[in-house]
Amino acid sequence: MSRKFRFQRLAIACMLGGVASAASADVVYGDQAREAFAARQALLAGILDASPKGKVSADTLFQNSFEVAASSQQNCDSDRDGDGLPDCVETNTGRFVSVSDTGTDPDHADTDGDGLRDGEEVLGAETGLDLPALGVSPLRRDLLIEYDWFDSSYDCGPHSQRPTAAIAARVAAMFASAPVLNPDGSSGINVIQDYGQGGLFVGGNRIEGHDAILPGSLDATFHQIKNENFDPARLGYFRYVMMPHRYNGGSSSSGYAEIVGDDAIVSLYCQNSESNVARTIAHEVGHLLGLHHGGFEECNNKPNYNSLMNYRYQFQGVDTQCDAQGDFAADDFSRGDRLSLDENALREPQGVCGNPAIDWNRDGTLQEGLAMDLNPNDAATCGTAMRKLDDFDDWANLTFAGVLDFKGQLKSVQSETGCAGAPVH
Structure with a gap:
């Protein structure tokens, strides 16, 4: 692990007081890693919210002699979320009809959460990039x-x-x-x-x-x-x-x-x-x-982290049979549906999905309480530690x-x- 990468991970963990010593700074395990990931996500969400784009006037939206009722004129002069769309066109229906009925939320500048402001997805970017022509939507990521x-x-x-x-x-x-x-x-x-x-x-x-x-x-x-x-x-x-x-x-x-x-x-x-x-x-x-190689952490090669982010599955394809083996036809990020695995007390009859069983040590018997390192080759992050290995819902945690x-x-x-x-x- 590079010194730069180690220090950056340490800084994230320290936002929560997440490391207790220099020995634990190299790898942030378990709950600490999840908390550090969650803290980063919250900070990133704040960065997105604090990055308003320029505003577009109602005259631009209604330049084709569109008649605006007097009662709604005030809404057409305001833009509560600073996304470049007047409140009167952000109808919050979840259905895009036109630039005068966008279906977007007037209180959220990025209704679909994809990092692109609603006004730019409807009208084009301030830089001149024609986002609508490229196929974007303010209501779909x-x-x-x-x-x-x-x-x-x-x-x-x-x-x-x-x-x-x-x-x-x-x-x-x-x-x-x-x-x-x-x-x-x-x-x-x-x-x-x-x-x-x-x-x-x-x-x-x-x-x-x-x-x-x-x-x-x-x-x-x-x-x-x-x-x-x-x-x-x-x-x-x-x-x-x-x-x-x-x-x-x-x-x-x-x-x-x-x-x-x-x-x-x-x-x-x-x-x-x-x-x-x-x-x-x-x-x-x-x-x-x-995403990291272990989802919320750098712990790699976890057999129960069913994602192309995991070296175990990056080229082999993800596991569709619950046997911790890749399926060459399957591309996916993890959906967070695999069991946690305690390397100090593995339950072979449960495998990674509860069924079928997996004989981790290949001794021909299915054991309860087996102690075994399931990712020994990943010494740079967690392969030398006997610990709990967790799956992660990648799709629900993209930023x-x-x-x-x-x-x-x-x-x-x-x-x-x-x-x-x-x-x-």
């Missing part, structure tokens, strides 16, 4: 991503790291299936991806003039390349994913990302199959949305505050992480 990629001949001959339409569709399908309820009654998260496919989506492009093996991670070179290839009008709206051959001078890591932020790297070198790339994109975007990273408001709660290398098939 939207997640916008731009991919810029490299082509190279390293390691395996000429190839491109550009995501394909099939990869983008797979990412979109996973988020669309999320058990997340939106104000309009729909479920799921709408992912809008620009990989240079044409039409309105011409921001994603091949990166020229730089080596396809980045010298570092989210360093000066990364930001120089981003500045050359990413429209500044998209800052605060799009997450940015750079796709080199490798990063950090040739690392075999599959990616790197801010935990709560807007910048990530996906680097699959020659292991850039559809499955590997789609799942790694989801994994790195999960970091941008605030969309990362789009504000360019404003410098997230540094007190933000960390960075590198991720596992892709398996060789």
